[in-house]
Amino acid sequence: MLDDTSSYKPMDHRSPMDNRTGHRIVPETARRADLLPDRRSGTRYGNRPTMKDVAARAGVGLKTVSRVVNGEPGVTADTERRVQEAIEALGFRRNDSARVLRKGRTASIGLVLEDLADPFYGPLSRAVEEVARAHGALLINGSSAEDPDREQELALALCARRVDGLVVIPAGDDHRYLEPEIKAGVATVFVDRPAGRIDADVVLSDNFGGARDGVAHLIAHGHRRIGFIGDMPRIHTAAERLRGYRTAMADAGIPVEDSWTSLGVTDPQRVSRAAEEMLSGPEPVTAVFAGNNRVTVTVVRVLAEHRRPVALVGFDDFELADLLQPGVTVVAQDAAQLGRTAAERLFRQLDGILVTPERIELPTRLIARGSGELPPAG
Amino acid sequence: MLDDTSSYKPMDHRSPMDNRTGHRIVPETARRADLLPDRRSGTRYGNRPTMKDVAARAGVGLKTVSRVVNGEPGVTADTERRVQEAIEALGFRRNDSARVLRKGRTASIGLVLEDLADPFYGPLSRAVEEVARAHGALLINGSSAEDPDREQELALALCARRVDGLVVIPAGDDHRYLEPEIKAGVATVFVDRPAGRIDADVVLSDNFGGARDGVAHLIAHGHRRIGFIGDMPRIHTAAERLRGYRTAMADAGIPVEDSWTSLGVTDPQRVSRAAEEMLSGPEPVTAVFAGNNRVTVTVVRVLAEHRRPVALVGFDDFELADLLQPGVTVVAQDAAQLGRTAAERLFRQLDGILVTPERIELPTRLIARGSGELPPAG
DNA sequence: TAGAGCCTGGACAACGTTGTCACGTCCGGG
DNA sequence: CCCGGACGTGACAACGTTGTCCAGGCTCTA
Structure with a gap:
């Protein structure tokens, strides 16, 4: 993680626990740098007035x-x-560091999310920021890149910074590492996915109900052979949406064939392949339910090159969905509302109002735009 | 800004300078809270072990x-x-606050951008984050909401936190307020738009050249009556793109009529109206150059309901541009590359390698997808 | 076996800020 | 005229960490 070619010598963000296995080898360059007159001899970090x-x-x-x-x-x-x-x-x-040290409060909250570049998380982060700002707090956010270790590293680094609260979009499924922090008074809210093995506030979309309704929508338009392409069931949202799919099918008395579901694929290439497999063969699906916005977009690309019209409903709304031909029918969740709700709950925790962890589920909304209303073909 | 109904009592992020005009009136609730046993009587902020x-x-x-x-x-x-x-x-x-106080370095950098929810800034922020992470630093980012005052407030709050460096996407056009900070050793790089009235590193896209090429592309396809819809010329990128438009037209010997350009509109309604005005009348434009991705999307919507085909080239790429009918031809800039370049330059400043501020301009890329290659109609 | 040198560990000050408390001064009322 | 109180101001300790410096115990060699 450290770039040893650089003389910029930042602090070590690893948690103290990481040392359990033994001494850390201090890199040679860093050791050399320790001897250089870079401390407060005044050359670089120009002594600021106090x-x-x-x-x-x-x-x-x-x-x-x-x-x-x-x-x-x-x-x-x-x-x-x-x-x-x-x-x-x-x-x-x-110097706010000194201030924080003295006062014990930092007036900042942390947000650990998956990827800021994902259009779903931008608005969520922004909503959290606005709530924080309304409460006079600063938001520090970081991306876990869907890596549980990195999530932990980040969350603990934020705790070391003594953020007053933490909003976490879980990447991993075990958050016991946060127990000491919560006990120490760090307000914590999980968003989008539930916390693992820990009792804490959670704000979720109704993934199960949304997916079920979306699939039921396809069934109502005459489809019986419906494919499902989603993420790894390890991810809670993916599992819930899959469950919604299966429930809708079961409710309609339709047995689901193995070849209709594809799980754990996220990269465009493999999603494309999965979609094409479902659409070929002797008994191709006549409709596809896409488990998240990235999958949806890829499926749209595949369908665009497909002869026969295939119905499509996607989970998550996305920009321009209405401008495509046909418009893409989606089960929309309100990312900003998720963020707002979570942040408000966080500050209510900080106010000392809340005591019992709660699970809040926000409804989803089916937006019909054409692709989900296509009749079965073939 | 403070929510007085809340007992969460954060620090005051305003800069000391803001006090110039006189005493701040401490809100009654806050004063009352001062008397409450919320300090370190140990009830809430459970004494953490040291x-x-x-x-x-x-x-x-x-x-x-x-x-x-x-x-x-x-x-x-x-x-x-x-x-x-x-x-x-x-x-x-x-406790990193104490650590920072002692060491003088925070191993964190700040990023002030316009709006995290904007799909252009998400990847940029993420790229900065990755570079920071590679250097062992944490990224703190905030949105200025395109408001110069808020930009200053944010940047100075970050400086009070003693970030080691600052990446700023300017909202305002006067950054002299950062002079003391830079002098005190805060590495600073401006991105996307140049700094105002201050000598500092700047990383930009070639807005002028990109726009000129985009418009020239339309001219090459036979258009002469070409409209331009962009942001306020107060914003540097907008001004440069407008200049590119004018230059391309001038190079082709085409006089530009006032009614062809619309500046300062950003909200969808007014962009729609502006577009419709250009497209009606006795001598409607046969092509439109859109000054940024938000404008482009809105124009696409207008054109979708338009009888006659109208050519379109937009500045900024956006997801799904290729899936629209026709695909939208754009002048693409690489947001992630902008962020990466800026962050790397920032850390080179922190390494003490750089001395002279520089202006780096990244090239843009014209991506032909159909809408820009439509011939003039009518 | 004594002295030199190394290794481990601890006492102490300092980082820049804020809460506490005490000091001096000025005023009005007794 | 003196006392009580209000007000403006400053000395000082404390927040939790790290750099410096020193002490004591060990090993190694002459």
Whole structure:
């Protein structure tokens, strides 16, 4: 993780626990760097002015500067002016690290999500940010890249930063590592997927119901041979959507053939192959239910090159779904609402209002645009 | 900004400078909260164990714990084991605030962007994050919502957190407020738009050249009456793209009529109206150049309901552009590459390698998909 | 066996801020 | 005229960590 060719020597974000197995070998370059006069000999990290400097320049006491900086009462207009002048002249900026150390609160919350580049998480993150901002807090977010280890690493790094609260979109299925943190007072809310082996607040979409309704929609339009392409059932949302698919089929008395479901594929190539397999053969499916927006888009691409019209319903809405030919029918979940709900619950925890962990499920909405209303062909 | 109905009492992120105009009125609720036993009476923010506690439990000295936690050499295996046990038993986690205070480096960088929910910035942010991670640093990002004041507030809040570096996507056009920070050693790189009234590193796309090529592409396909819909020229990228448009037209010897350009509109309704105006009248445009991805999408919607085919080239690529009918020809810029380049330059600054601010311009790429190759109609 | 050198571990100060408390001054009322 | 209180101000400790420095015990060699 460390780039040893670089002399930028950041702190080590690994948790103390990571040391369990023995001594860490300090890289040679880092050891050398330790000897270099990079500490506070003043070359690079130009000594910033402190309140002490401001106080000296303004000819007042340290605490008076603190009062001015924090807008506390009990400072005459004249003194305040002198202090302000000194602040501006020196370019002073309060050091929040010291402040946090003293106060015990950081006024920041952490968000661990899968991938900021995913159009589903952008709005979610933004919604959390807005709520945080409304409460005067800063949001720090990081991507787990769907890797449980990285999720843990990130969450614990945020805890080491002493964020007041944590919103986590789980990548892994065991979050006991957060128990000491929660016990220590870190407010925690899980979003999109439930927490693993730990009792905590969870905000979810109704993945099961949404998928069931989406598949039922296809059945209502005459389909019986319906394919399902989704993510690994290890991922809770994927499992729930699969369950919704199976339930809808069972409710309609339709036996599901193995060849109709494809699980665990996410990359476009394999999704394409899976879709093409379902669409060929002696008894091809006449409709496809896509388990998430990435799958949906790939399936759309496959269907675009397909002769026979095939019905499609996707989980997750996406931009431009209405402009495609035909428009793509989706089961939409409101990412921003998920984020907002989670963040608000987080702050209610911080207010000390909430005690019992709860599981909140937000409804989904079926949006018919054409692709889900195509009749069975062939 | 503060939600006074909430008892969550975060720190005040305003910069000290904001106090210039006088005392801040402390809200009554906040003052009351000061008296409540919420400080460190221990009810909520459960006293976390410190190294001292660990040391006591393990029966060793404080510094020995520090050594174990940081993987420093000079601790026997037996002592280390005892310390590790104590750490685990107490659920200790190093307090990075104290660490930062002591070390002077935070191993975190800040990113100020416009809106995380915008599909252009998600990948950019993610790219910056990955580079930061490779250098062992954490990324803190915030949205300015295109508001210069909010940009400043955010950037200064990040500086108060003592981020080691700052990547800024400017919303405003005056960044002199960052001068003291840069002087104090905060590495700074501006992305996507140049910094205002300050000499700093800038990473840009070739907005001018891209737009010129895009418009030239339309001209090459026989168009002469070409419309331009873009953002306020106050925004640098918008201005550059407009300049590219004008230059391409001038190069082809085509005089531009006022009614062909629409500036400063961003919301879908007004973009729609602007597009419809260009497309009606006695001498309608036969092609449109859209100044950014949001405009492009809206124009696509308008054109979809239009009788006559109208050619379209958009600045910025977007997902599914190839699946529309016809595929949308775009001038693509690589958001991730912008982020990567900026972040790498930032860390090179932190390494002390760079001295002279530079302006880096990344090329754009024209992707022909059909809409830009339509011949003039009417 | 004594002295030199290494290895392990701990005492202590410092980082920059804020909460506590105490000091001096000025005012009004007794 | 003096006392009580309000007000402006500053000295000081503490937050949790890390760098420095020193002490004591060990090994190794002469």
